[in-house]
Amino acid sequence: MRILVVEDDVKIAADIAATLEAAGYVVDRETDGEEAWFRGDTEDYAAVVLDLGLPGMDGLAVLKRWRAEGRRLPVLVLSARGTWSERVEGIDAGADDYLPKPFHMDELLARLRAVIRRSAGHAAPALAAGPVRIDPRQMRVTVDGVPRALSPQEYRLLAYLMLHAGRVVPQQELAEHLQGAHDERESNAVEVLVGRVRRKLGADIIETRRGFGYLVAADAS
Amino acid sequence: MRILVVEDDVKIAADIAATLEAAGYVVDRETDGEEAWFRGDTEDYAAVVLDLGLPGMDGLAVLKRWRAEGRRLPVLVLSARGTWSERVEGIDAGADDYLPKPFHMDELLARLRAVIRRSAGHAAPALAAGPVRIDPRQMRVTVDGVPRALSPQEYRLLAYLMLHAGRVVPQQELAEHLQGAHDERESNAVEVLVGRVRRKLGADIIETRRGFGYLVAADAS
DNA sequence: CTTTCGGCGATGCTGCCGCGATGCGCCGCA
């Protein structure tokens, strides 16, 4: 398993590389954005660990360029400033997961494994839960094979819930994911959005856990 | 949610405490490093806000001592000297996040929430005692495999008792854990809650120790 | 301009949770 680590801070890069190598991966290191893009484009990696603050070309730009070309290799984004808006930006740019600094190496390993496994399981990373299927590349949603039109926000809500299928997601986490700023409970935006998705896809897709959050059941298979 | 604030500057500590309490947390304050270590070691906090410059025992030493003992509670480190080397030092010592002074209270709140959520999602193993199982991801409780619906408070009560299975938990400790506002015994909230959990899960799950507290038996295996 | 989207306030409903009242069992005490 080859992993590309893109990180300009030498000390952090060395730490990550040591950890990954101890876990049995083969690690290539890169510090410059442009160079990183080239290597990710021409060589074959099981995954990329990508820092956002880079010389040459910004990490987000590298990621977007890969995605624009159709490169679908798993990318785990690191960022020093773990604000939610940045996280949304990273995910929107096509990151498979996001890890805010500081992090524990154990967590990096766990998430990296998850990302690789996910990409290995289905080459086309389509999410499915019950009768609902999501094709993230086309941004299309089908229920029992019948396509349904969702607005961008509705799509993001559903995708986030299905990405975390089997887990109760607090409404505050949803609110932060959809629009980073607003923390205080001053609107019912999430509830309205859930209602709209339910009307379009069916009421039984998203389950309400009063006082906890919302839940999309994971496939029993 | 109980938070331990370790900060020797009285004014700053008061500010932080006021902010956290306004956000709904229950705050314990500590100024001495040695004392802070003891409280963090013996009591149950959702997170710790830890200043580095302390009398008695240095903040980093406190943190390292917790980690050396295997205490995994989330720690948010504050420091007046926001140098990068110090930050690395704090992270290496096992801090979950680092916040250089001066900071905005909003940012403290945001990071604290992130730290708590991360620890809740990651470090929550599935609990089991007798026929009762708790799935923290789905916030769901099953008895002999049959799911039972619990309200948030009921869930927290049961989770706390099962986390401390095999130990008699005083009801005052339960009351403080559920919501520390009410100091002295002026209500029977805990007793009512225990009764409701019993009615939903079975009377023999939670045992009463008159005059001492409540007990969930640990698995004999 | 038309249309869609997303946010907001209003309203109603369900069920959570706190509280007082009452009852029961255990203990100490005269």
Added chain:
DNA sequence: TGCGGCGCATCGCGGCAGCATCGCCGAAAG
């Protein structure tokens, strides 16, 4: 041995938080 105090169980009720739904409107996109 009867009595009263204490700790806990149980019940019912009311306030209100949490959520669903509706309708409106400004903004942005086509």
